[in-house]
Amino acid sequence: MRNLTEFLARYNHWFVLVVLEVICTVLIVRFNNYQGSVWFTSANLFVGKVYETDAEIQSYFHLSELNEGLTQRNLYLEHRVRQLSEQLEILNADTTRQKGGQLQKLQDIKLIPAKVIDNSVAKLDNFITIDKGSADGVRKDMGVACGTGIVGIVYLVSSHYAVVIPVLNSQSNISCAIEGRGYFGYLHWKGGRSDIAYVDDVPRHATFRKGDKVVTSGYSSVFPPGILAGTILNVFNSEDGLSYRLQIKLSTDFARLRDVCVIDDAEMLQRLQLIQAAQDSIKQSDNE
Numbered sequence: 001m002r003n004l005t006e007f008l009a010r011y012n013h014w015f016v017l018v019v020l021e022v023i024c025t026v027l028i029v030r031f032n033n034y035q036g037s038v039w040f041t042s043a044n045l046f047v048g049k050v051y052e053t054d055a056e057i058q059s060y061f062h063l064s065e066l067n068e069g070l071t072q073r074n075l076y077l078e079h080r081v082r083q084l085s086e087q088l089e090i091l092n093a094d095t096t097r098q099k100g101g102q103l104q105k106l107q108d109i110k111l112i113p114a115k116v117i118d119n120s121v122a123k124l125d126n127f128i129t130i131d132k133g134s135a136d137g138v139r140k141d142m143g144v145a146c147g148t149g150i151v152g153i154v155y156l157v158s159s160h161y162a163v164v165i166p167v168l169n170s171q172s173n174i175s176c177a178i179e180g181r182g183y184f185g186y187l188h189w190k191g192g193r194s195d196i197a198y199v200d201d202v203p204r205h206a207t208f209r210k211g212d213k214v215v216t217s218g219y220s221s222v223f224p225p226g227i228l229a230g231t232i233l234n235v236f237n238s239e240d241g242l243s244y245r246l247q248i249k250l251s252t253d254f255a256r257l258r259d260v261c262v263i264d265d266a267e268m269l270q271r272l273q274l275i276q277a278a279q280d281s282i283k284q285s286d287n288e
Helices: 002-010 012-031 033-061 063-093 266-287
Strands: 109-119 128-130 143-146 149-157 162-166 174-178 184-188 196-203 213-216 228-237 243-250 259-265
Touching (some): 174 228, 196 228
Antiparallel strands (some): 143 259, 196 243, 228 243
């Protein structure tokens, strides 16, 4: 305390000077228009810079939410392009619009955004864990996609997490079609590179070219039609020579996968329930 008192006594004239300077500055700014305008302009510039820096920091920490929104938006645009392309083909062919009534309306499909919290690409049977579960509306056998294409199918669900069987799993088998040509086959992966997969059982009379897009067919009860799977790289004969095997480059980069969407389609759920009811009925008939 004594040292503080001695310090204040020794430098009291400096403290008085600072106080007087502050008082003079306030009086000058308060009672002189020009000096006041200069001060407040500088002050506004300073505050503006502070707000700008704060906004940049807030924007950085909200990048995750922005990525989720972009993922959903990309899926929406993929479906809209698919719908509009098919409708345009119908109109150009001057046919009835029966096919148009069968097109999925993305507005009726609920997308549940999720984040990948665990992922592998180097195994034969890879799995993905996401941070959404039954409490968020996720159910077993729901399709999972990202902004660039299909990801996989929900396999196990807990309250707040779910395990997904991705395309990069030997048990994955997804119905796909060659976009704009109508021929379909089954997408699978047999190990190796994480960006290469194959579509089997494409009929021999099918016509297509390298570079054509492969999309979900909509024939399964998991994915709506038109979600991108990849592009055709090479064409091979099947082992029995009765069909083609297509080598495709996957549109989804599984090694960098972060944001995904679980597809919650009410109509798809009804189809699953109908299929399950039919299977139960057949089993019951066999038992009788």
